[in-house]
Amino acid sequence: MEFIDPHFHYWDITPTSPSGHDADIIKSPAQYLPQDYVEDMKATGLVLKKAVMIEALSNKPLAEANWVTEQINSDVVSSVAHKIVAYVDFSQDAEVVEELLKTYVSCFFFVSFL
Numbered sequence: 001m002e003f004i005d006p007h008f009h010y011w012d013i014t015p016t017s018p019s020g021h022d023a024d025i026i027k028s029p030a031q032y033l034p035q036d037y038v039e040d041m042k043a044t045g046l047v048l049k050k051a052v053m054i055e056a057l058s059n060k061p062l063a064e065a066n067w068v069t070e071q072i073n074s075d076v077v078s079s080v081a082h083k084i085v086a087y088v089d090f091s092q093d094a095e096v097v098e099e100l101l102k103t104y105v106s107c108f109f110f111v112s113f114l
Contacts, residue, residue: 003047004050005051006052007052008051010071013026021056034072037077048080049080049081050083054085055068055087061088062103069084072084083112088113
């Protein structure tokens with residue numbers, strides 16, 4: 001059966017990861033990557049067609065967005081239409097927020113902001 005996953009996370013809290021994920025919050029496992037997700041889906045017998053990745057507790061939202069975009073562009077999940085919901089701290093200076101939003105919109109698979 002084909003399906004759309006409206007809410008899932010990729011993360012990587014290994015010391016060398018550029019994802020910005022918070023190891024104090026995300027405890028185990030250290031990584032959940034596209035290949036893990038694909039294997040989980042295969043085990044269910046479901047065929048993933050579209051997916052919405054929700055930001056996963058990153059201290060550096062833009063770094064996570066870049067990292068997730070790289071993950072989404074990997075051969076492992078290239079056949080799945082991805083979208084991203086990213087975090088924006090709207091209490092920041094308006095110019096900072098505007099620049100961040102422009103970066104997200106122009107560079108990534110963004111559909112919404114938290």
